[in-house]
Amino acid sequence: MKKDIRPTAQSDIIKSKGGYPHFMLKEIHEQPSVITNILNTYINQTTGHVTLPDEILFLSTVPRIIISACGTALHAGMVAEYWLEQIACIPVETDTATEFRTREAPMSSDGAALFISQSGETLDTLEALRYAKRKDQKIVSLLNTTESTIERESHHIIHTLAGSEVSVASTKAFTAQLTTLACISVGLARKKNVISESREKQLTSALRKLPSRITDFLKHDEKIRSLASEISKARGVMYLGRGTAYPIALEGALKLKETSYIPAEGYTSGEMRHGPIALIDNDMPVIMIAPFDDLFDKTVSNTKEIVKRSGKVLFISDKRGIEKLKDIATWTIEVPEVDPFVAPILYTLPVQLLAYYTAVVKGTDIDQSRNLMKSVTVE
Numbered sequence: 001m002k003k004d005i006r007p008t009a010q011s012d013i014i015k016s017k018g019g020y021p022h023f024m025l026k027e028i029h030e031q032p033s034v035i036t037n038i039l040n041t042y043i044n045q046t047t048g049h050v051t052l053p054d055e056i057l058f059l060s061t062v063p064r065i066i067i068s069a070c071g072t073a074l075h076a077g078m079v080a081e082y083w084l085e086q087i088a089c090i091p092v093e094t095d096t097a098t099e100f101r102t103r104e105a106p107m108s109s110d111g112a113a114l115f116i117s118q119s120g121e122t123l124d125t126l127e128a129l130r131y132a133k134r135k136d137q138k139i140v141s142l143l144n145t146t147e148s149t150i151e152r153e154s155h156h157i158i159h160t161l162a163g164s165e166v167s168v169a170s171t172k173a174f175t176a177q178l179t180t181l182a183c184i185s186v187g188l189a190r191k192k193n194v195i196s197e198s199r200e201k202q203l204t205s206a207l208r209k210l211p212s213r214i215t216d217f218l219k220h221d222e223k224i225r226s227l228a229s230e231i232s233k234a235r236g237v238m239y240l241g242r243g244t245a246y247p248i249a250l251e252g253a254l255k256l257k258e259t260s261y262i263p264a265e266g267y268t269s270g271e272m273r274h275g276p277i278a279l280i281d282n283d284m285p286v287i288m289i290a291p292f293d294d295l296f297d298k299t300v301s302n303t304k305e306i307v308k309r310s311g312k313v314l315f316i317s318d319k320r321g322i323e324k325l326k327d328i329a330t331w332t333i334e335v336p337e338v339d340p341f342v343a344p345i346l347y348t349l350p351v352q353l354l355a356y357y358t359a360v361v362k363g364t365d366i367d368q369s370r371n372l373m374k375s376v377t378v379e
């Protein structure tokens with residue numbers, strides 16, 4: 001018997017690479033339009049105010065938000081922890097869903113839990129959600145797909161509007177999660193009355209400048225292509241960052257592992273002295289994610305320590321940052337100047353491209369990383 005085909009919101013999946021050699025590169029290049037779309041959804045273009053859906057405004061009053069997710073989605077949650085705490089003054093605890101679901105964390109019944117998932121089907125995230133629900137948490141999920149299991153089991157949903165993502169290595173879904181979480185942080189801060197109207201406008205204006213900065217950056221990736229052949233020879237790569245650059249260091253390392261199969265780890269720059277520094281030598285490039293912000297001087301001091309130990313440093317910063325370190329760093333990648341608030345979104349681009357072009361040099365199956373599934377629905 002012929003079955004009816006029911007169109008779903010995912011029926012728009014057009015599995016075309018649109019002239020790009022890989023979906024990963026296509027999806028990297030889609031980021032300016034994805035981000036624009038999200039900003040147009042949440043930011044009033046005339047007033048610069050953020051408007052959030054009414055049903056999530058209660059998050060401004062909860063004693064604590066638990067954020068849980070896996071992989072790249074977890075890294076988005078880790079950035080949001082900084083934003084929600086620093087901008088909206090909401091205490092946050094972030095944990096990987098794989099641990100959160102089993103560690104039996106106690107929680108007060110008036111709390112909320114935020115789950116982040118591109119697919120909405122990741123089993124560990126779903127089980128973490130079920131645990132939080134049993135503990136009477138209000139469940140909000142940030143999802144890129146529609147009609148998923150996580151959507152059905154959540155109290156409230158925010159969709160991240162990245163469109164379908166084909167490459168196993170997630171790129172545009174990540175920056176879509178970050179952009180949405182940035183808007184949520186600013187919107188909750190205003191609702192809570194912990195930032196002024198002018199500060200809100202300053203933050204939304206920084207967000208609105210992002211798509212054109214990213215477009216400019218994407219036009220000049222020749223330098224990253226040439227650095228990729230250096231990185232492809234490494235026996236291992238270390239990514240370092242502080243503050244919101246720390247989750248981007250983790251994300252850079254994850255992208256490189258997934259696409260090039262080169263051992264790569266991310267650490268906070270501060271943690272480097274507590275062990276990872278022992279790994280530094282001439283064969284282990286260190287990639288410094290170094291926005292020109294309040295923590296920049298500490299990053300400079302870490303970079304000098306690495307260079308003193310014969311380490312090779314690829315320093316990612318803007319013109320001002322590179323000016324200070326150009327004589328010390330082995331290589332540099334210059335990104336456009338942006339407000340430090342949006343730096344984690346912009347600084348994701350160089351680490352995505354570096355992973356992509358390194359994988360091209362290595363000749364791996366870029367869109368279908370070995371041993372990995374786009375959505376992990378098993379334990």
Ligand code: M6R
Pocket residue numbers: 070071072073116117118119120121122125168169170171254258372374375376
């Ligand atoms: O679909 P989800 O966002 O729940 O997936 C979570 C992770 O499995 C996913 O982000 C994975 O780490 C990606 N392959 C990263 O590129």
